[in-house]
Amino acid sequence: MRHSCRALRATVSVAALLTISTNASLAASEVNIYSYRQPFLIEPLLEAFQKETGIRANLIFAKQGLETRIEAEGENSPADLLLSTDVGRLEAAKQQGIAQPVASDILKANIPARYRDADNQWFGLTTRARVVYASKERVKQDSITYEDLADPKWKGRICTRSGQHDYTIGLIASMIVHHGEEETRAWLEGLKANLARRPTSNDRAQVKAVYAGECDLALGNTYYMGQMQTNDKEPEQKEWAASVRILFPNTDGRGTHVNISGMLLVKHAPNRDNAIKLMEFLSSAEAQQIYAEGNFEYPVLDGVEPSAIVKSWGSFKPDSVALGEIADARKKASELVDIVDFDAGAN
Amino acid sequence: MSETANATKVSGVRRLVAEAGRLASLIVPPRTGGGSRLGYWLLLLVLLLVIAPVLSLLAIAFGDAGDVWPHLLSTVLPRSIMTTVWLMLGVGGLTSLLGVSSAWLVTMCRFPGRGVFLWALLLPLAIPTYIVAYTAVDLLDYSGPAQTLIRWLFGFKSARDYWFPEVRSLPGSILVMSFVLYPYVFLTTRATFLMQSACALDVARTLGAGPVRLFFAVALPLARPAIVVGVTLAMMECLNDIGAVEFFGVKTLTFSVYDTWLNRASLAGAAQISTVMLVVVLLLLWLERRGRREQRFATTTRRYQSLPSFRLRGWRAGAAFLVCLLPILLGFVLPASVLMRSVLFHWRDNINSDFLAAAGNSLLLASVAALLTASLGTALAYFARSQKSALVKAVTRLSSIGYAVPGTVLAVGILIPVAWLDNLIASSMKEWFGIASGLVLIGSGAAMLYAYCVRFMAMSYGAGETGLQRVSPNLEAAARTLGRSPWQTLVEIDLPMIRPALMSGALLVFVDVMKELPATILLRPFNFNTLATLVYGQASLEAFEKGALAALTIVLVGIVPVILLSRTSGRSMHE
Numbered sequence: 001m002r003h004s005c006r007a008l009r010a011t012v013s014v015a016a017l018l019t020i021s022t023n024a025s026l027a028a029s030e031v032n033i034y035s036y037r038q039p040f041l042i043e044p045l046l047e048a049f050q051k052e053t054g055i056r057a058n059l060i061f062a063k064q065g066l067e068t069r070i071e072a073e074g075e076n077s078p079a080d081l082l083l084s085t086d087v088g089r090l091e092a093a094k095q096q097g098i099a100q101p102v103a104s105d106i107l108k109a110n111i112p113a114r115y116r117d118a119d120n121q122w123f124g125l126t127t128r129a130r131v132v133y134a135s136k137e138r139v140k141q142d143s144i145t146y147e148d149l150a151d152p153k154w155k156g157r158i159c160t161r162s163g164q165h166d167y168t169i170g171l172i173a174s175m176i177v178h179h180g181e182e183e184t185r186a187w188l189e190g191l192k193a194n195l196a197r198r199p200t201s202n203d204r205a206q207v208k209a210v211y212a213g214e215c216d217l218a219l220g221n222t223y224y225m226g227q228m229q230t231n232d233k234e235p236e237q238k239e240w241a242a243s244v245r246i247l248f249p250n251t252d253g254r255g256t257h258v259n260i261s262g263m264l265l266v267k268h269a270p271n272r273d274n275a276i277k278l279m280e281f282l283s284s285a286e287a288q289q290i291y292a293e294g295n296f297e298y299p300v301l302d303g304v305e306p307s308a309i310v311k312s313w314g315s316f317k318p319d320s321v322a323l324g325e326i327a328d329a330r331k332k333a334s335e336l337v338d339i340v341d342f343d344a345g346a347n
Numbered sequence: 348m349s350e351t352a353n354a355t356k357v358s359g360v361r362r363l364v365a366e367a368g369r370l371a372s373l374i375v376p377p378r379t380g381g382g383s384r385l386g387y388w389l390l391l392l393v394l395l396l397v398i399a400p401v402l403s404l405l406a407i408a409f410g411d412a413g414d415v416w417p418h419l420l421s422t423v424l425p426r427s428i429m430t431t432v433w434l435m436l437g438v439g440g441l442t443s444l445l446g447v448s449s450a451w452l453v454t455m456c457r458f459p460g461r462g463v464f465l466w467a468l469l470l471p472l473a474i475p476t477y478i479v480a481y482t483a484v485d486l487l488d489y490s491g492p493a494q495t496l497i498r499w500l501f502g503f504k505s506a507r508d509y510w511f512p513e514v515r516s517l518p519g520s521i522l523v524m525s526f527v528l529y530p531y532v533f534l535t536t537r538a539t540f541l542m543q544s545a546c547a548l549d550v551a552r553t554l555g556a557g558p559v560r561l562f563f564a565v566a567l568p569l570a571r572p573a574i575v576v577g578v579t580l581a582m583m584e585c586l587n588d589i590g591a592v593e594f595f596g597v598k599t600l601t602f603s604v605y606d607t608w609l610n611r612a613s614l615a616g617a618a619q620i621s622t623v624m625l626v627v628v629l630l631l632l633w634l635e636r637r638g639r640r641e642q643r644f645a646t647t648t649r650r651y652q653s654l655p656s657f658r659l660r661g662w663r664a665g666a667a668f669l670v671c672l673l674p675i676l677l678g679f680v681l682p683a684s685v686l687m688r689s690v691l692f693h694w695r696d697n698i699n700s701d702f703l704a705a706a707g708n709s710l711l712l713a714s715v716a717a718l719l720t721a722s723l724g725t726a727l728a729y730f731a732r733s734q735k736s737a738l739v740k741a742v743t744r745l746s747s748i749g750y751a752v753p754g755t756v757l758a759v760g761i762l763i764p765v766a767w768l769d770n771l772i773a774s775s776m777k778e779w780f781g782i783a784s785g786l787v788l789i790g791s792g793a794a795m796l797y798a799y800c801v802r803f804m805a806m807s808y809g810a811g812e813t814g815l816q817r818v819s820p821n822l823e824a825a826a827r828t829l830g831r832s833p834w835q836t837l838v839e840i841d842l843p844m845i846r847p848a849l850m851s852g853a854l855l856v857f858v859d860v861m862k863e864l865p866a867t868i869l870l871r872p873f874n875f876n877t878l879a880t881l882v883y884g885q886a887s888l889e890a891f892e893k894g895a896l897a898a899l900t901i902v903l904v905g906i907v908p909v910i911l912l913s914r915t916s917g918r919s920m921h922e
Contacts, residue, residue: 038884039884058873058874059873060871060875062868062869063868064605064608064609064755065759068614068759068869069869072762072763072767073766073770073786073789075770076769076770076773076774076785077786078785078786078873162596164606164610169610198513200515200595201515201594201596209489209506212490213504213507214489214506214507233693233696233893331612334606334610335422335611338418338419338422341426
C-alpha cells in the first residue's frame with residue numbers, strides 16, 4: 001500500500017508540474033488559433049501582427065477534427081480563431097454553430113462579397129484556382145473547359161487526386177451548381193473513364209505523373225506550380241513543373257473554379273477583441289502581400305498583386321458563383337463520388 | 348429445432364441474470380483489510396476511465412446520423428468491407444508466417460547471424476507504418492531507384508513503355524504493413540518459445556520427434572495463444588491504420604469512417620460504423636478466447652533449462668539466414684536508409700529548436716505513459732484473474748477495447764468526456780475560488796496521457812495477462828497459505844515471474860506512444876509538438892524530407908528499448 005501511495009503522489013505531482021509549466025507560458029495579451037493552415041505559412045503573418053500590436057498568437061495545427069474539439073470544449077474553449085483551407089469546412093463550422101458573426105467594416109471593405117459568408121460568420125483570405133496542368137509535349141491546345149475532361153478523346157490520359165479530397169469535392173460541387181446533379185454525375189463518370197490511374201496521392205504527384213508520361217492532363221491547385229518551380233530542396237520538382245503548362249479552364253466562359261482559405265471567429269472566443277484585430281490585420285494590404293509572396297496564392301484584397309511567379313502563369317477569370325452556394329452542394333458532390341465509385345479509377 | 352434454440356436462449360438469459368447478481372455482489376468490496384478495499388475501488392475507477400471513451404462513442408452513435416446510411420450501404424460499405432477483410436487476412440497470414448518462422452529459428456536453432464537476428468528482428472517495430480509507406484513509394488515510384496534502373500537497363504523513355512506493379516494498392520499495403528507489423532507476432536511467440544518448459548520438448552524428443560515434428564506437434568500448439576495475441580495486435584493495428592492506407596489510397600472501413608465524419612459531416616454516422624467494427628472485433632476476440640478456453644499451460648517451475656537447440660549447417664543454415672534477413676531488410680534497413688539519406692541531404696532543415704523541444708516532449712510523454720499503462724494494465728490483469736465471475740472478467744477485459752477503435756475516432760471519444768470533466772473543473776474553480784483556470788486537463792497535456800493509456804492498455808493488459816497465465820495458481824495459493832496478503836503475493840511471487848512479459852508490454856506502449864498521431868494531434872496544447880506531429884506537419888506540407896530527422900529519431904529511440912528487451916528477456920529465461 002505504501003508503494004502505491006508513493007506512486008500516486010508522484011503521478012499527481014508530475015501532472016501538477018506539467019499543468020503549471022504549460023499554463024504559465026500563456027501570457028495575458030494573446031490570441032489563440034486553431035489552424036488547418038500550415039504553421040510555416042502563417043507564422044510570418046503572426047510575427048508581423050505581434051510586432052504591430054504586441055499580441056502574441058498561440059497555435060494548434062491539425063488536418064482534421066478541430067471543429068469537433070471546439071464544440072466539445074464548449075464555453076471554456078481557449079480557441080479564438082479557426083483558420084481553414086476550404087470553403088466547405090468553413091461553412092460546415094458555421095452550420096455546426098461554433099462560429100459567431102463579426103460586424104467589421106474593415107473586413108467588409110477588404111474582402112469581396114463572394115469570398116465571405118452572407119451572415120459574416122466566415123471570411124476568405126486568399127484564393128486558389130483549380131486548374132489543368134497540361135503536358136507541354138503531348139497537349140497542343142491552349143484552352144480547355146472542365147466539361148471537356150469527360151470527352152472520350154482523353155481516355156487514359158487524365159490524373160487526379162482522390163475524389164473525396166476537399167479540393168476535388170469543391171470542383172464537383174461547382175459543377176453541380178452550374179449543371180445540376182444529373183449532368184454532373186454523367187460528367188463524373190466520363191472523367192472517371194478517362195483516368196490514367198487510380199486517384200491517389202496529392203496534387204503534386206499528379207504533375208509528376210505527367211512528367212513521367214503516365215498521363216497528359218492533371219488536375220491541381222495553382223500554388224503547387226510555384227512550390228515546384230522554386231523547390232531548391234528537391235530540384236527534380238523543377239523538372240516536373242517545366243514539363244507542364246497551366247490551363248485555366250472555362251476562362252472564356254463562366255470562369256475557373258476557385259476555392260478560398262479563410263477564417264472564422266469562434267463562438268466563445270475568450271480573446272474576442274484581439275481576435276478581431278488579427279482578422280482585420282490578415283485582410284490588410286500588409287498581410288495580403290505576405291500571403292501572396294509566401295504561398296503563390298491570389299490575395300482577396302483588391303490592389304494587392306500576386307507574386308511575379310504567379311503572374312507568369314497568365315491571368316484568368318474566376319468563376320463568379322458565390323462560394324457559399326458551392327459549399328452547400330458539397331455533400332451531394334461527395335455522394336456522387338461514392339455512387340460512381342470514382343476512386344476505383346477507370347477499369 | 349426452435350424449441351432447443353429457445354431453451355438455450357432461456358438458459359442464457361438465466362445465466363446472464365445470475366452473473367449480473369454475482370456482479371452486483373462483487374461490486375461491494377470484500378471485507379478484508381482496508382488496503383485491498385481501497386485498491387478494489389481504485390481499480391474499478393480505472394476501469395471506468397478506460398472504458399469511458401468507448402461509452403461516449405456509443406453515445407455519439409445513438410445520435411442522428413442523418414440520411415447517410417442508405418447511401419453508405421449502397422455504395423461505400425460493401426467495397427470497404429471487402430477491402431478490409433482482404434487486408435486483414437493478408438496481413439494476418441503474412442505476419443504469422445514471418446513472425447513464427449523467425450521466432451522458431453532464432454530460439455531453437457543455431458546458425459550464423461543468429462545472435463544479431465535475436466534483436467534485429469524486432470527493429471521494424473520502431474518504424475511507424477506511415478513512414479514505411481512513404482519510403483516504399485519513394486523507392487518504387489517512377490523516379491525512385493528501382494524504376495530508374497529498369498529504364499536505364501532497357502532504354503525505356505517513359506512510364507508508358509513498361510509495366511511496373513503499383514505500390515499504392517491493396518497488395519502493396521499488405522506487403523508493407525506485414526513487414527512492419529510481424530514483430531508483434533515474433534515478440535509474443537518467442538516469449539512463449541522461451542518460457543515453455545524445456546521438459547515438454549525433451550519428452551517429445553525422447554519419443555523420437557525430429558525438429559519438424561517437434562515444431563508442428565508440440566511447440567506450435569503450445570505457442571498458439573501467444574501467436575494469436577500477436578496476430579490480433581497486428582491485425583488491429585492494420586484495421587485501424589489511417590496513415591498508410593490514406594497514403595496508398597486503399598479504402599478500408601477506417602477510411603470510410605473518416606470520410607463519413609469529415610466529408611459527409613456525420614460524426615454520428617462515423618461512430619455508428621466504428622461501433623459495428625468494434626462489435627466484429629469483439630466477436631473475433633471472444634471466439635478466439637472461447638477456442639482456447641480449455642487450454643491452460645501453466646508452468647510450475649521458475650527454473651528454465653537451456654532449450655534444446657538444433658545446429659544448422661550448409662543450405663539449411665543459409666535458408667534460415669535468409670528467412671530472418673528478409674523481414675529485417677524490407678521492414679527496417681530499406682526504410683531507415685531512405686530516412687538516413689534525407690537527413691544527410693537536408694540536415695540543415697532538420698536540426699533546430701523545434702526538433703529538440705519535440706524530442707523532449709516525446710520522450711517525457713512516452714516514458715510516463717509506459718509507466719502508467721504498464722502498472723495499470725498489470726493491476727487490471729491481476730484483478731481479473733483474482734475474480735471468479737466470468738462477467739467481471741469479461742468487463743475487465745474490456746479495458747483493452749481502446750486498441751480496437753481507430754485512433755482518430757477514439758480521440759474524439761476521449762475528447763468528449765475529458766472536455767466535459769475539464770469544463771466541470773473550470774466552472775467549479777470559478778465558483779469556489781474565483782479562478783479562471785481554463786481547461787486544465789487539455790491545456791496541460793494530461794488529456795494526451797489519458798488517451799495513450801486508453802489506446803495502449805491492450806498491450807500492457809495483454810502482456811500482464813499472458814504472463815500471469817503462466818504462473819501456476821498453486822504458487823499463489825501456497826503464498827496465501829503462508830500468510831501473505833494478495834498485495835504481497837503480487838509483489839513477491841507474480842511480479843518477478845511475469846517481469847519479462849511486463850517489460851515487453853511497457854516497451855510496446857513506449858514505442859507506440861512515440862509513434863502515436865491522431866490523439867496527440869486532437870488533444871495537444873498550444874504550440875506543442877512531439878516528434879510524430881513534427882513528421883506529420885512536414886509530410887502534410889509534402890516536404891517529408893524536412894521531417895526525416897524527427898522520423899529517424901522515432902525509429903532510433905524505438906530501437907534502444909527493443910534491444911534492451913531482447914537482451915533481458917533472453918537472459919532471464921536462461922539463468
